[in-house]
Amino acid sequence: MESLVKDRVTEFYAEKCALSSNQHGFTSGRSCLTNLLETFEAWTRILDEGYGLDVIFLDYRKTFDTVPHRRLLEKLRLSGIAGRLLNWIKAFLEDRKIIVGVLGSFSAWVEVLSGVPQGSVF
Numbered sequence: 001m002e003s004l005v006k007d008r009v010t011e012f013y014a015e016k017c018a019l020s021s022n023q024h025g026f027t028s029g030r031s032c033l034t035n036l037l038e039t040f041e042a043w044t045r046i047l048d049e050g051y052g053l054d055v056i057f058l059d060y061r062k063t064f065d066t067v068p069h070r071r072l073l074e075k076l077r078l079s080g081i082a083g084r085l086l087n088w089i090k091a092f093l094e095d096r097k098i099i100v101g102v103l104g105s106f107s108a109w110v111e112v113l114s115g116v117p118q119g120s121v122f
Contacts, residue, residue, distance in 0.1 A: 065115040069093040
């Protein structure tokens with residue numbers, strides 16, 4: 001079901017032309033690898049033309065783990081996602097709890113207010 005919802009959200013943004021041509025993740029036919037290849041090609045072209053190049057690396061791997069559910073849902077709503085699709089995403093994210101166990105000792109249950117479940121396609 002998650003894959004169907006992800007596909008519909010992706011279609012929605014593609015139809016609205018809301019995705020940048022620089023968007024590689026979560027788009028059909030594009031990936032982190034295509035992003036890397038395009039970037040490498042641009043850097044090579046710049047250096048071949050005799051220009052200097054400075055590069056700054058940023059690591060966004062935990063970005064989606066920190067997006068508050070309420071903020072994400074509001075952004076989806078403001079972008080035009082509504083009705084059953086928005087309600088499904090809301091139900092998918094809300095009312096999740098976690099507990100941590102180490103060597104037989106467990107923490108209290110805590111409500112999850114941000115991020116998506118591990119293994120999710122979102």
